[in-house]
Amino acid sequence: MNNANAALESLPEFANLSAEELITKLDQLPADKKTVLRNNAGGHANHSLFWKGLKTGTTLQGDLKAAIERDFGSVENFNAEFEKAAATRFGSGWAWLVLKGDKLAVVSTANQDSPLMGEAISGASGFPIIGLDVWEHAYYLKFQNRRPDYIKAFWDVVNWDEAAARFAAKK
Structure with a gap:
């Protein structure tokens, strides 16, 4: 998230959003920030969901x-x-x-x-x-x-x- 946080320094209106919220607003970001936030905030959001989604011993029901x-x-x-x-x-x-x-x-x-x-x-x-x-x-x-x-x-x-x-x- 260091790269995402650095990109957000000049975007105070987006700085307090969670990674999940931020990636829903990529179309509102300046072009020069979009790729770094797409990759870094996207990776953070995806991996956060992935790790929470792993656990043995649960059942689909x-x-x-x-x-x-x-x-x-x-x-x-x-x-x-x-x-x-x-x-x-x-x-x-x-x-x-x-x-x-x-x-x-x-x-x-x-x-x-x-x-x-x-x-x-x-x-x-x-x-x-x-x-x-x-x-x-x-x-x-x-x-x-x-x-x-x-x-x-x-x-x-x-x-x-x-x-x-x-x-x-x-x-």
Whole structure:
């Protein structure tokens, strides 16, 4: 966040926003600050969600499970769509389960882009419920170049309690 904070020194009207709030306002930023804030605030927001979204021993249940079954047909269909989005993201980026209006969707974004940035900037939109970091640094030490194995292992550590809380806060 040092680079983001430095960029914000000349933008007092944006300085007190959270990273999540800031990345929703990228279109309002001066051109010379947009890229540094897109990358640095985007990375901070994405990783903050990612780390909170990891925990063993939780179970997908309740309203979030029902919504996944409604919007994807089954949990298995959702898993397959999410895994495909993560596996086919060329280079570095993220796979997301997002809430778009009253429907869940799977999207992916490049680099440190977030669905919170909107379609025009990130090519995706929606409120992130879960996110998976598919930058090579996220999995290389344990999985080397086996991204599909890393993606499958993600299901063992999804913090479904956090995901359910994020879903409940926005539905």
